[in-house]
Amino acid sequence: MFHFSEIKSHPDLPLESHLSQVAEIALEILKNKKIDFNEFGISESCVQDLVKMTALLHDIGKSTTFFQKRLSTGYKFPNGEHQHSGLSSIIAYKPLIDYCVNNNIDKYIALAPIIAIKFHHSEFSNSVNILPNDYSMEKRIENFYKCILELPLLQSIGLSVNEFPPSPLEIDCEIEDLLSEFSNCLPEKKMQFNILTLFIYSLLLEADKAYLAVSDKDLYNRRAIKINRNAVDDYKIVKFTDSKTEVNKTREKAYCEVINQLDNTDLKNHIYSLTLPTGMGKTLLSASWALKLRDKIEAENGFIPKIIVALPFLSIIEQSSNDYEDFLGRPKEDIFLKTHSLSSLEFKDYEHNTAEFFINIWNSQVIMTTFDQLLYAFLSFKPKSLMRFHNLMNCIIIMDEIQALPPHLWDPFSNFINEITKIGNSYLLVMSATMPHIIDNAVELVPTQKDNQLEKGPERYFEKLSRYKLILKHKNLQNITEFIENLKSNLKNVDENKIMIVLNTRDSAKKVYEGLKKYSNGRDLYFLSSYVIPKKRLERINQINESKNALVVTTQCIEAGVDIDMDYVIRDFGPLDSIIQVAGRCNREGLKNTKNVKIIRLYDPNFKSNFNPSGEFNRMVYDNLSLDATLKILDVEGEEVLENKVFGLAKKYFFELKRKDLGASRTKCLLDLSHEYIKNGKNFKFDIRRELRGDLKQYNLIVENFAPELRKEIENILSANVDRWEKRRNLKAIANKISVNSISVNAYKFDPEEIAKKGKGNFYFLNPEYYDEEIGFNYVTPSNSYIV
Numbered sequence: 001m002f003h004f005s006e007i008k009s010h011p012d013l014p015l016e017s018h019l020s021q022v023a024e025i026a027l028e029i030l031k032n033k034k035i036d037f038n039e040f041g042i043s044e045s046c047v048q049d050l051v052k053m054t055a056l057l058h059d060i061g062k063s064t065t066f067f068q069k070r071l072s073t074g075y076k077f078p079n080g081e082h083q084h085s086g087l088s089s090i091i092a093y094k095p096l097i098d099y100c101v102n103n104n105i106d107k108y109i110a111l112a113p114i115i116a117i118k119f120h121h122s123e124f125s126n127s128v129n130i131l132p133n134d135y136s137m138e139k140r141i142e143n144f145y146k147c148i149l150e151l152p153l154l155q156s157i158g159l160s161v162n163e164f165p166p167s168p169l170e171i172d173c174e175i176e177d178l179l180s181e182f183s184n185c186l187p188e189k190k191m192q193f194n195i196l197t198l199f200i201y202s203l204l205l206e207a208d209k210a211y212l213a214v215s216d217k218d219l220y221n222r223r224a225i226k227i228n229r230n231a232v233d234d235y236k237i238v239k240f241t242d243s244k245t246e247v248n249k250t251r252e253k254a255y256c257e258v259i260n261q262l263d264n265t266d267l268k269n270h271i272y273s274l275t276l277p278t279g280m281g282k283t284l285l286s287a288s289w290a291l292k293l294r295d296k297i298e299a300e301n302g303f304i305p306k307i308i309v310a311l312p313f314l315s316i317i318e319q320s321s322n323d324y325e326d327f328l329g330r331p332k333e334d335i336f337l338k339t340h341s342l343s344s345l346e347f348k349d350y351e352h353n354t355a356e357f358f359i360n361i362w363n364s365q366v367i368m369t370t371f372d373q374l375l376y377a378f379l380s381f382k383p384k385s386l387m388r389f390h391n392l393m394n395c396i397i398i399m400d401e402i403q404a405l406p407p408h409l410w411d412p413f414s415n416f417i418n419e420i421t422k423i424g425n426s427y428l429l430v431m432s433a434t435m436p437h438i439i440d441n442a443v444e445l446v447p448t449q450k451d452n453q454l455e456k457g458p459e460r461y462f463e464k465l466s467r468y469k470l471i472l473k474h475k476n477l478q479n480i481t482e483f484i485e486n487l488k489s490n491l492k493n494v495d496e497n498k499i500m501i502v503l504n505t506r507d508s509a510k511k512v513y514e515g516l517k518k519y520s521n522g523r524d525l526y527f528l529s530s531y532v533i534p535k536k537r538l539e540r541i542n543q544i545n546e547s548k549n550a551l552v553v554t555t556q557c558i559e560a561g562v563d564i565d566m567d568y569v570i571r572d573f574g575p576l577d578s579i580i581q582v583a584g585r586c587n588r589e590g591l592k593n594t595k596n597v598k599i600i601r602l603y604d605p606n607f608k609s610n611f612n613p614s615g616e617f618n619r620m621v622y623d624n625l626s627l628d629a630t631l632k633i634l635d636v637e638g639e640e641v642l643e644n645k646v647f648g649l650a651k652k653y654f655f656e657l658k659r660k661d662l663g664a665s666r667t668k669c670l671l672d673l674s675h676e677y678i679k680n681g682k683n684f685k686f687d688i689r690r691e692l693r694g695d696l697k698q699y700n701l702i703v704e705n706f707a708p709e710l711r712k713e714i715e716n717i718l719s720a721n722v723d724r725w726e727k728r729r730n731l732k733a734i735a736n737k738i739s740v741n742s743i744s745v746n747a748y749k750f751d752p753e754e755i756a757k758k759g760k761g762n763f764y765f766l767n768p769e770y771y772d773e774e775i776g777f778n779y780v781t782p783s784n785s786y787i788v
Helices: 015-031 044-057 065-073 085-102 107-118 137-142 146-150 168-183 187-213 231-239 246-260 282-301 314-327 352-360 371-379 407-423 459-463 480-493 506-516 534-546 576-583 624-634 643-658 664-671 688-693 710-719 724-733 735-740
Strands: 008-010 271-275 306-311 336-338 366-370 395-399 427-432 449-451 454-456 468-472 498-502 524-528 550-554 568-572 595-600 640-642 676-679 682-685 697-702 742-748 756-758 764-766
Touching: 008 015, 008 065, 015 044, 015 187, 044 085, 044 107, 044 187, 085 107, 085 137, 085 168, 107 168, 107 187, 137 168, 187 352, 187 407, 187 664, 231 282, 231 314, 246 282, 271 282, 271 407, 282 306, 282 314, 282 395, 282 427, 306 314, 306 371, 314 336, 314 366, 352 724, 366 371, 371 395, 371 407, 371 688, 407 427, 407 664, 407 688, 454 459, 459 643, 468 576, 468 643, 480 506, 506 524, 506 550, 524 534, 534 735, 568 576, 576 595, 576 624, 576 643, 624 643, 640 643, 664 676, 697 764, 710 724, 710 735, 724 735, 735 742
Parallel strands: 271 427, 306 366, 306 395, 336 366, 395 427, 468 595, 498 550, 498 568, 524 550, 568 595
Antiparallel strands: 449 454, 468 640, 676 682, 697 742, 756 764
16 A cells, blocks of 8 residues: 555655645745736735645646556556546646635636646647546546545645545536636636636746756745846946947937936836837847836836847847847846857756756846747747746846737737736837837837927937938839849949848849849959858858948848948838838948938749739748738839838838738637637648748758868767767757758758758758859759748
8 A cells, every 4th residue: 555655756756745846836936926817806815826736736647556657667558547647637626626616716717727737748738638538537547546635735725535536527528618618708808817827837837847957956046136227328338439420329319318218107007119210229228228127116016027138030139149248247147048049058057957947947137039939938839938938927028120020920919918018017118110010008118209399209210310212113013134134234333332132032132143243343242141051141241341342132131130231222122111121221320321222123924823923022922911011102102212201101001011910810719729710711720830930841951061070060969878868958059050050941842852961860961062152052943842
């Protein structure tokens, strides 16, 4: 006969100890959070009780002969009898329901902890899979060690030996009734339920791993660390000694206007926007605002929030992180943590498991990450990502270049983030030179002032700019071959020293570059594309900045996050926000007279198809919604549009987009827990990665031409006599080296082994003949394949 002390959760850990530890950690994290579910009818003490019950019940299903044998021998039962999360949720059902009834809480609220328990070892699933019963459940119940129910901790939350065994079939039926009750709730209630579920789930996930991942228990803490609120101001004094140019004066004016009004900020407003032209120093301004707001929140609300900086591209992260590291004084990772797919797994020289765990839970004061990782934290279904969700409570989120968020995610993003910031006492700042109307209640940080008897906000900064003007030549389609021929004869007549031609596809950019090789008229010729490995792209960008006479042919990879300054730009037609982003690379510092940004519209008759009848390159990469909105806005303009008119055009453009369906069906499917929506008559499962990246499969191909030692390094790591986790960590250590020597190919019906050799660990090494030193990846796509 087993005694409950003999029942294990892990090889060297009694189940009772594990449950107690997880409850202790989850409650400790919760104690440091200031959250408010009162509108949902759930008090602070009720949230605390639900979190405690979830933690104490999450692994109760391990108390079976099957799981204990699996733990001691490694034997995996063929029908999954050793699995425990479903049984845990069945045993948890009655005490959770009783708690809701006894505390006058809607019974469907019990589903939140039940879902957290059911999926704490698997992907967060839809309502169909919430039902915990399966064909092995009766066996598990028959082989359950009931002595675990004698634990005082478990009896204190309503478990009793006398009420065992439960009836899985009855519980399934009752859960279906609760789901039916939930389906009749208003959207606001459904959203609050989703936030509560994600919050409990994320607390459980972190607490479940904490003492197992952190060898030295004293290292694990979630206490906030103070940061000098004037760190950016002090940095600016040292860094920027010359502020005499007009652009620098304008930057400083904007900085002072925003910062000086911060003391009067009403903390009841949770969402803010910062709309300023490109080159106005938004990175440092937003950082200073966040540090000072952090101080204000501590003084008025009694807690110190994290700062989470989310950026759309890795290239921007590398530039912005340098600024943050500088003004924070080159801090350790517990102060500033840069985390993305290529970042290292180092954290304060801690051992590997501890370091990786702290990185995964964002255990830092300032976190810099990607849009993807931020969105995964509340729109993904994967435990590793959702474990971070509670970090979104009591934090300040900065999202730069917010226009990079795909329009079909505007509705789910705005709905979720509004509720997260309200319940979680968090604050969001979105920034852009072309601010989309994503969140209607955002408070603009650039103050409104009287200008010529008119009240004006951000437009004051746009109306005084004359760095460039748009020359609109997009109304007439132009064959790309004719475009190249015209350039050949006209380039010699262009007086500007630094010219940039921006194309929509890599193939069209390659065609223009090849056509102009002998006609650059003495200028240094450069080619930029994501088909050029990042290491070489960065080298070329540095060369372009140093060059006095340059002709650059590029794709849209220079739209955001690339700091270059050109004299004349030609841009193939695209969405208005993309056009404006590219225009921001023309006469960036405003040191010259007004320069031209010419907008054309190219097509290739060979690319006409049912999908793209016109053969336009813009239709190959952008959605019709944004292209048609841009045409509607620009077609009523004259041939020239000065920079000071761009702000008004952007407002019209995003208003036009807002009138369309921007993901409401996606929001609905997340709220009702179905996770499926209908688009164009077809059913789609919501998958945030696909929503961000599209349906094409991505292949990463390593280019050995510039790193011949990489293959051997990878093979040595994968062949080493160490466990898989050590191999993974060692691969992560060279991830950046792999990345800067790789290209990504998004393709359909494409076999990478036709052009690359498959190495150990599913790494593909591009055959040398398919990489050209000038244009990068050089491959003619077969007619039955599709590569973007």
